[in-house]
Amino acid sequence: MVSPTWRSLRERYQRAKNRLWYGRMPCGQFEANAAFFRIGVIAHNLFVLFKHSALDSGWQRYRVATVRWRLFHLPGKLVRHARSLVLKIATESVELFQNIRTKSYQLAQSLAP
Template sequence: MTHPRRVVVKMERLKDELLVQFTFIVTNMSLSPKNITKLYFNRGTMENYIKEGKFGFAFGKMTSTEFERNACKLQIAIIAYNRHSGFKRLCLPDAMNTKLIDTVRLQIIKIAGKIVRSGRYLRFKLSSHSLYKRVNGNID
């Protein structure tokens, strides 16, 4: 190593846990240890958002060689990401707020079924492989 480095160690013990968790950050910044950990943890959170965009909304898949088409596709994907983020914050319970788009798609949005009208009743018929098939006894 040709440049001096600082090692910042964050120790935390979660509630009802016996062991202490250590986080090591090696840096050349001269900020206070509290500000360094805050900066790096915020950076890690942002990288998780980027990863969700890449894998859940195909931010990184540009299929055309034309800049304008790729820019338009990326903007549409970002709009979809923002709509999903707003949906999570406004409509989902707190337990689902931290879920990735794939989980939300599988658990909420992607439910195969159809509505069948018979007489004066409407019936919602689920796929035979649906997870929610037996949630309510009167659903076929």
Template structure:
């Protein structure tokens, strides 16, 4: 248990449940190579993507490496199709 108080532990487990459910929803929209991946592998490959946010002429652009750009577009396309 992370804490000795019941309410704090209940909140901790509620946050863990929410994060797991969000992870499962994200994994559904990832390419097939990630379907059986664990949370740590997805975190290292998806969440740790290096990017640069650029603002120019009141527009924002997200610059990614080519591989990451393809992966991100697959995730977005999958999310919009469903």
């Protein structure tokens, strides 16, 4: 295996930093920044797992921001009914969330000891 050069490592770091929204690190301490970056990498890996296991093939090309925008910025109406709050959203959104929930549950069951 060829050892990566300093330039290729820097390019990988820049690509990961930009993908994970790390415009700048939180502080000047190397150890704290390294921990912050590692947490971001773990979050990114969890997102990739979620994307590949719970979302349909049409969602595979999207990045974190797009998935977040499409899933959580849905038009809805919050209604008080029978002393409880009900969120009304479009039918296709309900089906999407039910599909995600079912696939996530199946994945959790398959990974459980």
